[in-house]
Each structure stands twice: as structure tokens, then as C-alpha cells.
Amino acid sequence: MTPTAGLPDTRGAERAPGLRGWLLMAPLLAWLGAFVIAPTLIMLVYSFCDRDELGQVVFTFSWSNYTRVFDPTYLKILLKSVYYAAITTAICLVVGYPVAYWVGRAPERVRNKLLALIMIPFWTSFLIRTYAWMTILKSEGPLNSLLLYLGMISTPLDILYTPTAVVIGLVYSYLPFMILPIYGSVEKLDNALVEAAFDLGAGPVRAFASVIAPLTRPGIVAGVMLVFIPAIGMFAITDLMGGARVPMIGNVIQNQFGQARDWPFGAALGMTVLLLFAATFWLTTKKDPSAT
Amino acid sequence: MARKLSGMRLLNLLLGGWSGLVFLFLYIPIVLLIVYSFNASKMAIVWEGFSFKWYTALGREALDHVSGTKRSPLVESAINSVTIASIVTVFSVILGTAGAWLLYRYKFPALRSITTLVYIPMIIPEIIMGISLLIFFKAMSLTLGFTTVIISHITFCFPFVLIAVQARLAGVDPALEEAAMDLGATPMKALFLVMVPYMMPAIISGGLMAFTLSLDEVIVTYFTRGPTSETLPLRVYGLAKVGLSPILNTISAVFIVVTVALTVAAESVKGLNK
Amino acid sequence: MKRRLFGLIFLLGIFFGCKEKPAPTPAASAGPGPSGSGAPTADKPKPGKELNLFAWSEYVPQEVIDGFSKETGIKVNYETYASNEEMLSKLLAGGTNYDLIQPSEYVIEALVKQKKLAPIDWSLVPNFKNIDPKLKGLAHDPENKYSVPWMTGTVGIVVNTDKIKDPIKGYKDVFQKKYKGRIVSLNDSREMVAWALEASGLKSNDITPENLAKVKPMLAEWVKLVKVFDSDSPKTAFLNGDVDIGVVWSGEAALLYQNNKKFSYILPEEGAHLFIDSLAIPDSAPNKVGAMMFMDYILRPEVSKLVSEKFPYTNPNLEARKLLTPDQLANPASYPPAGERETFRDIGKIASEVDKLVTDLKASN
Numbered sequence: 066m067t068p069t070a071g072l073p074d075t076r077g078a079e080r081a082p083g084l085r086g087w088l089l090m091a092p093l094l095a096w097l098g099a100f101v102i103a104p105t106l107i108m109l110v111y112s113f114c115d116r117d118e119l120g121q122v123v124f125t126f127s128w129s130n131y132t133r134v135f136d137p138t139y140l141k142i143l144l145k146s147v148y149y150a151a152i153t154t155a156i157c158l159v160v161g162y163p164v165a166y167w168v169g170r171a172p173e174r175v176r177n178k179l180l181a182l183i184m185i186p187f188w189t190s191f192l193i194r195t196y197a198w199m200t201i202l203k204s205e206g207p208l209n210s211l212l213l214y215l216g217m218i219s220t221p222l223d224i225l226y227t228p229t230a231v232v233i234g235l236v237y238s239y240l241p242f243m244i245l246p247i248y249g250s251v252e253k254l255d256n257a258l259v260e261a262a263f264d265l266g267a268g269p270v271r272a273f274a275s276v277i278a279p280l281t282r283p284g285i286v287a288g289v290m291l292v293f294i295p296a297i298g299m300f301a302i303t304d305l306m307g308g309a310r311v312p313m314i315g316n317v318i319q320n321q322f323g324q325a326r327d328w329p330f331g332a333a334l335g336m337t338v339l340l341l342f343a344a345t346f347w348l349t350t351k352k353d354p355s356a357t
Numbered sequence: 358m359a360r361k362l363s364g365m366r367l368l369n370l371l372l373g374g375w376s377g378l379v380f381l382f383l384y385i386p387i388v389l390l391i392v393y394s395f396n397a398s399k400m401a402i403v404w405e406g407f408s409f410k411w412y413t414a415l416g417r418e419a420l421d422h423v424s425g426t427k428r429s430p431l432v433e434s435a436i437n438s439v440t441i442a443s444i445v446t447v448f449s450v451i452l453g454t455a456g457a458w459l460l461y462r463y464k465f466p467a468l469r470s471i472t473t474l475v476y477i478p479m480i481i482p483e484i485i486m487g488i489s490l491l492i493f494f495k496a497m498s499l500t501l502g503f504t505t506v507i508i509s510h511i512t513f514c515f516p517f518v519l520i521a522v523q524a525r526l527a528g529v530d531p532a533l534e535e536a537a538m539d540l541g542a543t544p545m546k547a548l549f550l551v552m553v554p555y556m557m558p559a560i561i562s563g564g565l566m567a568f569t570l571s572l573d574e575v576i577v578t579y580f581t582r583g584p585t586s587e588t589l590p591l592r593v594y595g596l597a598k599v600g601l602s603p604i605l606n607t608i609s610a611v612f613i614v615v616t617v618a619l620t621v622a623a624e625s626v627k628g629l630n631k
Numbered sequence: 632m633k634r635r636l637f638g639l640i641f642l643l644g645i646f647f648g649c650k651e652k653p654a655p656t657p658a659a660s661a662g663p664g665p666s667g668s669g670a671p672t673a674d675k676p677k678p679g680k681e682l683n684l685f686a687w688s689e690y691v692p693q694e695v696i697d698g699f700s701k702e703t704g705i706k707v708n709y710e711t712y713a714s715n716e717e718m719l720s721k722l723l724a725g726g727t728n729y730d731l732i733q734p735s736e737y738v739i740e741a742l743v744k745q746k747k748l749a750p751i752d753w754s755l756v757p758n759f760k761n762i763d764p765k766l767k768g769l770a771h772d773p774e775n776k777y778s779v780p781w782m783t784g785t786v787g788i789v790v791n792t793d794k795i796k797d798p799i800k801g802y803k804d805v806f807q808k809k810y811k812g813r814i815v816s817l818n819d820s821r822e823m824v825a826w827a828l829e830a831s832g833l834k835s836n837d838i839t840p841e842n843l844a845k846v847k848p849m850l851a852e853w854v855k856l857v858k859v860f861d862s863d864s865p866k867t868a869f870l871n872g873d874v875d876i877g878v879v880w881s882g883e884a885a886l887l888y889q890n891n892k893k894f895s896y897i898l899p900e901e902g903a904h905l906f907i908d909s910l911a912i913p914d915s916a917p918n919k920v921g922a923m924m925f926m927d928y929i930l931r932p933e934v935s936k937l938v939s940e941k942f943p944y945t946n947p948n949l950e951a952r953k954l955l956t957p958d959q960l961a962n963p964a965s966y967p968p969a970g971e972r973e974t975f976r977d978i979g980k981i982a983s984e985v986d987k988l989v990t991d992l993k994a995s996n
Contacts, residue, residue: 080531082463090463093456097474100512104489105477118979119741121723138991145994164379167372177561181620182380184565186387188616189609190593191573196402196601196867197386197393203871207389223812225873226858240383242517245566249525249559260365269368283527287520291566294479308859308868309818312993318482323716324820325986328488335485342480343473350469403870403890430693430709488724495725579717584683584708584727595688595711597864599942600886 105339112332120326130333139317139334146314149303150296153235154243157292158285160236161243165284166277168244169251180248183241195234195305202230202306226308234306239296243288250284294342314338387613394606401601411607431592435608438589441503442571445510449567452511453518454560458552460519461526462534475520478513486513487580494581502583509581510571517570518563525559676755679918682707682925685718685726686733687908690781692941699928705921713863722747722913730916731925736907739778740771740977748777749912755923758930761950766907769974778909779926782944784881785905785967786822788897794875801900802830805876806853815868815877816853818860820989821975821982823850826878829902836976843988854992869894884964885943896964905972907947 082090112130115123133139168179186194201208202225209221224230254277262272278285300315309316314334321331394412398405415431422429456475460468478486486509494505533555537547553560575590582591593605684691688711696707710727712718715738722732734742742748753759753775762780772778790799794813799805805814816823825835827846859868865879866887878899887894910929912922928934935951943965946952952960960966978985 080463082459082465086459086463089455090459093452093459094471096452096512096515097471100490100493100508101474101477104486104493105481107489107492108485116980117745118977119719119723119745120982138987138994142990142994160379163372164376167369167376170369170372176558178620178623180561180565182617183383184569185613185616185620186383187569188572189387189390189613190590190605191575192590192593192597193390193401193601193605193609194386197389199867199871200393200402201386201389203873205872225871237382237386240379241569242566245562246521246524246559249521249562250527252558253525253555263365280528283524287524290476291479291517291520294476298480298482304818304861308857308861310854310857310860310993310996312990315482317990319484320820320986320990321983322484322488322720323714325983326980327983330983332485335482338482339477339480342476346473346476347469350472400870400886400890402867484720488720491721491724491726501727579712580721580724580726582710584685584710587711591711592688595713598687598713599689600864600866 108332109336111329112336114329116327116329118326120322120328122328130330131337133330134333134337139314142312142317143314143338145311146297146299149231149235149313150293150299152232153239153296154289154293156232156236157240157243158289161240161288162247162285165244165247165288166251169248169254170256176248176252180245183244187238187241191238191301192305195302198230198234198237199225199306202233225306226310228307228311231303231307234302235296235299238299238302239292242291242295246287246291247281247284249287250281254280297338390606391610391613394603394610396603396606399600399602401603401606411602411604412611415604415607415611430587431589431604431608434587434589434592435612437503437586438572441507441510441586441588442568444507445514445571446564446568448507448511449515449518449571450560450564453515453563453567454522454553454556456515456519457522457526458548458556461523461529462531475516479516483574483576484580487577490577491580500583501581501586503586505581505583506578506586506588509577510574513574513577514567514570517566518560521563521566522556522559525556529555676920678703678705678921678924679730680705682731682918682921683727683729683916684709684731684733684925685722685729686711686731688713690733690908690938690942692937694937695929695934698934699925702928703921703924705918705924707925728915728917729913730918730922732911732913733781733908734911735975736769736771736778736909737975737977739909739911741979742911742913743772743777744977747914749914749916749919750776751779751912751923751926755920756927756930758927761930761932761935761948763947763949766947769907770976771907771974772909778911779930780947781908781910781929782938782942783905783907783947784944785898785903785972786817786826786878787881787884787903787964787967788899789869789877789879789884789887790895790897791869791875791893792895793893799876799897802826802878803901805878806856808856810876811856812858813875814857815859815861815865815874815879816857817865817879818862820986821978822878823853823989824985825904825975826899827853829899829904832901835902835904835973836978838978838981838985840981840984843984847988847992850988851992851995854989854996860993881964881967882942882944885962888962888964889943896967898967898970903970903972905974907974908944 111122113126113128115125115127117123164183168176171179200206204221204223204225208224209218212218213221258276258280259272262276267275298315300313300319303309303311303313304316318331318334321327321334393401393404395407395409396404397408397410418429419432421427422432460472490505490509490512494501499505534547534552537551538544542550573590575594578588578591582588593601596602596605682705684707686709691709696709699705700707710729712721715735718732718734719738722729739748756779759779766780766783767775788799788805797804824838824843824846827850828835828837828842831846831849833842833845858874859865861868864883865877866883868874869877869887870890881896884894884896888896910926912919916922929938930948932948932950932954935946935948936954939946939951939955939959943959943962945965946955
């Protein structure tokens with residue numbers, strides 16, 4: 066019953082939706098229209114407005130919020146956010162892929178259990194979990210005690226409130242969002258194909274590079290998207306585990322709606338991030354989205 | 358042949374070992390969290406000795422709350438969170454799976470634009486999403502409450518399901534469904550007997566992600582909640598100021614232990630796999 | 632196929648239609664009922680049945696709410712926030728119609744300027760007499776028309792005296808090179824700029840572009856020395872042993888002192904400022920009479936005492952202070968020596984410059 070993952074056959078895919086198709090798509094389109102497009106449009110309008118003493122919107126038209134976005138400080142912060150997101154994504158991919166593969170190849174009856182076990186740690190509160198990490202990493206914490214006891218270090222390591230701590234926190238939080246989509250692709254890998262690759266004398270590396278990776282590419286792409294995109298806007302982890310010393314783009318935007326009292330500028334920053342993403346996405350995806 | 362197979366076994370062994378380490382990594386803070394739920398101190402982060410008192414305190418609060426003797430905001434918010442996350446998961450799975458299937462099945466000019474739109478809730482900063490949804494709900498004269506929180510959560514959760522299922526469907530021959538229909542299945546049957554089971558692993562992954570995201574969201578929830586729809590993460594976030602009490606660890610620990618136990622014990626999960 | 636779609640629409644219908652019911656509040660909170668200030672009866676105005684309280688998390692103890700409900704029969708819905716700015720953004724974006732909010736002084740001033748607060752009818756709040764006269768008629772509410780002080784506090788220095796033996800007197804003693812990597816600071820640009828202004832001999836409210844330029848080099852040095860910026864729970868870094876000195880809210884300091892007497896609290900000699908968290912009634916409140924009854928209720932000494940027990944801030948209610956234990960009154964962070972202290976004023980649009988300044992300094996770090 067398992068369908069084989071052959072090459073995409075365009076013959077059957079060239080189907081116009083027709084009336085029934087559009088009707089079926091109506092709930093999705095309505096949802097996107099009401100709760101994604103409409104609020105985004107509100108913010109788009111705001112981003113061209115001026116502000117009053119409380120940071121509220123005064124309806125006028127100007128580009129000034131967008132010219133301010135290209136201040137070197139904000140560009141630097143945006144780059145830094147992207148940089149952290151990229152590192153997180155790369156580590157999550159390297160760490161998570163083998164796990165997804167292993168779970169996908171595990172006996173059928175335990176797969177779903179293993180998946181759930183990957184997610185369950187995140188059913189605790191973010192703050193409690195993060196405070197637990199902070200307790201582990203602090204200078205007088207269990208990790209340092211262990212390393213000192215084992216004689217691996219002679220003075221406690223300063224990990225908490227460093228970029229290392231931030232990366233640990235980010236990887237921890239996003240890892241399941243890499244593993245789960247990849248699992249979806251690994252699970253449908255045909256065992257026979259993998260075995261054939263080995264039988265033909267390919268080592269694990271060759272088998273992975275020439276058979277496994279290309280076949281699970283959609284899962285990898287999905288995992289990368291699900292980690293990278295949300296990680297750009299993340300700031301709670303950098304604040305708590307990094308001591309809030311390095312502002313992220315998420316902090317800057319949040320502040321505009323808070324202390325800085327400049328909603329229109331916050332909206333402009335948000336819209337810029339959105340447009341940068343949309344442009345990148347548009348340029349890098351092929352016309353055929355089934356290859357995404 | 359034997360040599361090749363042992364190569365594969367070695368690989369599986371390595372993969373298993375690596376996965377074990379990753380599971381350890383995922384559960385390290387959870388172990389610490391559970392240890393601290395037995396903390397005698399009033400403050401969660403200061404260890405003052407072993408005590409069961411937070412478990413008895415939580416038990417009492419829960420009993421009083423359930424029996425209606427005394428309202429417990431903590432227990433109430435926890436129940437709210439789980440309820441909201443469950444409803445959000447059901448709707449996200451339906452919307453996301455149907456969306457992925459339709460976007461895979463049909464081809465039309467606006468396809469790429471729609472796919473881009475699906476990503477917007479993921480890229481847009483939470484505060485912007487929260488405030489703009491709040492303004493939108495006000496404009497629609499919707500009363501803030503469970504409904505508005507659930508709508509907002511579905512909006513940022515369903516893309517995760519959609520993208521996971523889309524990845525699963527990528528590269529699948531659309532003729533698969535047609536073949537089923539050629540064999541006499543109605544379109545409904547073809548969908549539910551062929552496509553849905555095929556998508557199931559991704560649906561489960563997506564559902565798990567949606568549940569998790571909804572359960573732990575703070576910013577969008579803050580803006581879209583009403584006066585009585587408090588969730589646990591909001592409560593915890595507010596409590597950080599006063600000093601997190603170990604009772605929060607206790608409630609997390611109970612939840613984790615129960616869900617892990619249920620997951621490991623559940624035989625019904627097998628059914629989904631078939 | 633269509634059945635499925637109808638099913639979905641049907642489900643949505645159920646869920647939109649009925650989901651609101653299980654919530655304990657009926658729709659009553661939404662519509663501004665006939666009650667409230669709109670229709671006062673001849674002699675005594677009647678309160679509405681529900682009170683939507685929008686206040687800091689945990690700041691209003693459950694006992695207080697329960698006591699008030701029991702006495703008046705008014706149901707209190709307590710919605711929370713974690714900072715003034717959070718409250719303001721939800722209020723302005725149009726959250727629920729709140730009856731009572733709990734802003735700090737500079738936010739009250741801003742809201743008064745925008746005509747977003749309702750004046751209080753003091754005949755309904757006779758217990759206002761219990762409030763410390765020194766806290767009446769301050770700049771943010773000069774005629775005492777709009778606000779009732781809830782708790783007050785200061786911003787000051789906490790030192791772990793086990794680790795730091797040098798005498799610490801002011802901001803300049805905290806931000807020294809030798810303490811690099813041992814300092815915690817509030818993650819609040821307005822506060823940090825105020826400290827630098829005070830340390831430079833300027834007034835904390837004199838925020839002008841020139842003064843910002845003047846303190847910029849000093850702040851640039853300070854930012855480099857700080858290990859942790861945290862406004863929500865700076866006590867965590869102290870308790871974990873990751874920092875030994877810092878500038879924090881007095882409430883945090885009081886909790887640290889309760890935990891261990893080695894944490895001492897010092898008001899900076901360059902000038903300390905006072906914050907006043909108060910209760911106020913938004914202009915759009917449907918149940919203004921109920922809100923005023925609540926104000927009067929919490930001004931009773933025995934009720935106000937309950938708040939002090941939970942929150943070690945300075946209680947502005949002089950009658951309530953008489954009921955506190957000597958131990959509570961001896962906490963130097965809760966009841967520091969009296970003195971003249973500035974409060975923050977609303978700074979309007981320049982707030983964005985203040986934020987930009989600190990963001991620039993942090994980003995170039």
C-alpha cells in the first residue's frame with residue numbers, strides 16, 4: 066500500500082482547480098484573508114503613518130519610517146538575528162537529522178511514541194524550562210560541578226550569559242521543529258532503495274549523499290524553514306540566556322510597541338522583515354511548489 | 358552480503374546511540390525541573406532541601422478547584438491552556454492538511470502567492486501579530502475571550518502542519534489518487550483510504566508541533582485574551598516578577614510524568630500507524 | 632466532498648457560537664450595561680455587576696479580590712500584564728473595556744494628557760484620607776483627580792556584601808571597571824538614562840537631545856560592564872551567584888533581603904527616584920462606581936496590609952503601615968530612610984530617542 070516516491074509526474078499535476086477545487090480551498094483562503102492578510106494590511110497602513118505622544122498612529126502618509134529602517138544599527142541587528150538563526154538551523158539539522166532518520170526507521174509500533182517523546186519536554190512552560198537551563202549552566206551549577214569533579218576543568222566555566230548559552234538555548238528550543246518534518250520524509254523512504262545502495266557497495270556517506278538525502282530533501286527544506294524563520298524573530302532566549310546584552314530584531318520591534326512608543330516605526334520594521342523574507346522566498350522557490 | 362548488512366547494522370547502532378544522546382539532551386532540563394519541584398524553598402531557583410509540600414499544595418488547590426470550594430487561578434489557567442491547545446490542534450490539523458493536499462493537487466497561477474502567505478504568520482513578529490489581530494477583532498466587534506485566542510493560535514499553528522504535510526506529499530505521483538479512483542473508489546474514498554493514511558506521519562508531526570506551539574505561547578495570547586481566558590504560560594510569565602514558586606515546577610512535573618507515562622503505555626497509538 | 636466542507640462550516644459555527652459559554656463571564660462584560668456612571672440613581676449611584684480589573688500579575692492578592700466580591704457581590708475579572716508598556720499597548724489597541732487599571736505615575740500623566748482617564752468621585756472613596764499626604768498632589772496628578780496610590784518603591788543598588796567589601800554609595804561606585812561581568816542592570820532604557828543623568832548631576836526628567844548626547848559616553852562605558860540586563864527578575868542572577876552588584880527595583884531587593892541578609896540595599900547618593908503604582912479608571916470604563924468602591928475597599932488598612940504581606944514594596948497607606956510587623960518595617964528595601972525623591976514624568980515622543988540610544992550602545996558592544 067505504501068506508494069513509492071518516484072520522480073514527480075507532471076502529467077497528473079497539471080490540473081486547474083475548477084469550481085469544486087475553489088470551493089474546497091475556500092476555508093483556507095478565507096482564513097488567510099481574514100486572519101493573515103487583513104491584520105497585515107492594518108500594519109502596512111500603520112507603517113506609513115506618523116505617531117502621537119503615546120506612540121499611537123496619526124494618519125498621514127510618509128516614507129520616513131522606512132528610511133529610518135536602513136539605519137546602520139538596525140541593519141547590524143537584523144544581520145545578527147539572521148546569523149543566530151542560521152547557526153541554530155545548521156546545528157539543528159546536523160543534530161536532528163540522524164534522530165529523525167533513526168525514528169523513521171524504528172519499528173512501526175514505536176515511531177509515534179518516539180515522536181511524542183521528542184515533543185513532550187516542550188509541554189512545560191518556556192520560562193520554567195529556560196530557568197532550568199540557567200540553573201544547569203550557571204557558574205555554581207551542576208554542569209560546572211561535574212566538569213570540576215571529573216577534573217576536566219580547574220576553574221568554573223563561564224557559560225551562562227554568553228553566546229554559547231544562547232546557542233544551546235536556541236538549539237534546544239528548535240530541535241523538535243527540525244526533527245519532526247524530516248521524519249515525515251524519512252518515514253516514506255523505501256527500505257529496498259537504501260538496502261540496494263548498500264548492496265551496490267556504497268558506504269554510508271555515499272548512500273546518504275546519493276540516495277537518502279535527495280529523497281528526503283522536501284523534509285529537510287521544511288525543517289529548515291520551520292526552524293530558520295521563527296528563529297529570526299526570537300528574542301526571549303537571547304534575553305534570558307544571553308543576559309539581553311545583544312539586541313535582536315525581535316527586541317527592537319517589541320520596544321517600538323513598548324517603551325519607544327513608536328508603533329508606525331515598529332510596523333515598518335516588521336513589514337521590512339516580512340518583505341525581505343517574501344522576496345527571498347519568491348526568488349529561491351521554483352515555480353513548481355511541490356519541489357519546495 | 359553479510360558484510361554489507363553488518364555495515365548497515367553498525368550504522369543503525371551509531372544512529373541509535375546518537376539519538377539516545379539527543380533524547381538525553383532534551384530531557385536534562387526536565388530532570389532538573391522535576392528535582393526542583395521537590396524544593397522546600399519558596400523560590401524556585403534557590404534549593405533549600407527536599408519536601409513534598411508543593412505536591413500537597415497543588416493537590417489541595419486542584420481538589421478545591423474541582424469541588425468548587427475555592428477557585429484556583431493556577432489550576433484554571435492550566436486547564437484553559439490544555440483545552441485551547443487541543444481545540445487549536447484539531448482545527449490546525451484540518452486546515453493544514455486540507456490546505457497542503459489542495460495545494461499539492463491543484464495547479465493555478467496564484468499558487469506560489471498562497472504558499473508565501475502561509476509563511477506570513479511564521480515570519481511576522483509576535484507582537485505585531487498580536488496587536489494587529491486585536492485591532493482586527495475589535496473592528497469586527499468580536500468579544501475577546503477563548504474564541505479570539507483560539508483563532509489567533511490556529512493562525513500561527515496551522516502553517517506548521519501545512520508545511521510538514523506538504524513536504525510529505527512532495528514528489529508523490531498525483532496519479533496515485535487517480536489510480537485508486539480508476540479501481541472504483543469514489544473521490545472521498547480515495548482521499549480517506551489512500552491519501553490520508555499516506556499523509557498520517559506528517560499529520561501527526563504537524564499536530565504535535567501545533568499543540569506544543571499553542572500550549573506555550575505568550576505574546577499573541579496576551580493581546581487576544583479576554584478577562585477570564587488566562588493561560589498557564591501567561592500566568593508563569595507574570596509570576597516571574599514575584600519569584601517563580603516551585604509549585605510551577607510541580608504542575609509541569611505532574612503534566613510531564615503523566616503524558617510520558619500515557620505515551621509509553623498507550624497501545625492505541627499503534628492503531629494510528631496502520 | 633461538499634459534506635466535508637459543510638461539516639467544517641458547521642463545526643466552525645458551533646465553535647463560534649458556543650465557545651464563549653463555558654467561560655465564567657457571560658457577555659455582560661462586553662456591553663456597557665445600564666449601570667455605571669451613565670445612569671446614577673437619585674441618591675446613591677449603583678455599581679455594575681462585574682468589574683474588569685487590568686493589573687500587574689499577582690499584585691492584587693486573591694484574598695483581596697475574594698473579600699471584595701463577598702462584600703459587594705461584584706464579580707471581579709482580573710486580567711494581568713507584566714509592564715506598564717504592555718498594559719498601555721493593549722489598552723490603546725482596544726482590549727476589553729477595563730474598569731480599573733494599575734499604571735505607574737508617568738503613564739498616568741500620559742493618559743491624563745490624552746484625556747483617557749475618568750475623574751474619581753472622592754465622596755465614594757472616603758478612605759483616601761489614609762494615604763500619605765506626601766504622595767498627594769504630585770506632578771503626575773497635581774489635583775488628585777485621577778489616581779489612588781497602590782504601592783510605591785524606589786530604584787536602588789543591591790550589593791552582595793559577602794563578595795563586595797568596598798563601600799558603595801552611588802551609581803558611579805557600581806559601574807566600575809573592576810566589577811565588569813559582575814553587574815546586573817534593569818533592562819530599561821528610561822531607567823538607565825535616568826541613572827546616567829543623576830550621576831552627571833542632572834535631573835532624571837531633564838531628557839533633551841543635548842542631555843542625551845552628554846550622558847552617551849558614560850552610558851557607553853556602563854553598558855560594556857554589565858553582565859545581565861533583566862527587568863523582570865534581576866534577583867535570579869543574584870541568587871544564582873552570577874552577579875554581585877546591580878541596580879534594581881526595591882521590590883526585588885526586598886525579596887533578596889528576605890532570602891538572605893547579605894544582600895544590602897542602598898539608595899544612590901546622586902539622587903534616587905520614586906515610582907508610584909496607582910489605580911485609575913479608564914474613560915471608557917462601564918462600571919466606574921464599582922471601580923471606586925474597589926478603590927475604597929483596598930484603602931482600608933486591614934486590606935492594604937494583605938498587599939504588603941505579599942509585596943514588600945512601600946505601602947503608601949499610613950494606617951496600614953501601623954499594622955505591619957517590625958520585621959516588615961525593618962526591611963531597608965521596603966522602608967528606606969525618608970528623603971526628597973523625584974518621580975518620572977511623561978516624556979512623550981523623545982522616548983524613542985532614549986530607546987534608540989541604548990539600543991545603539993548595546994548593538995555596538
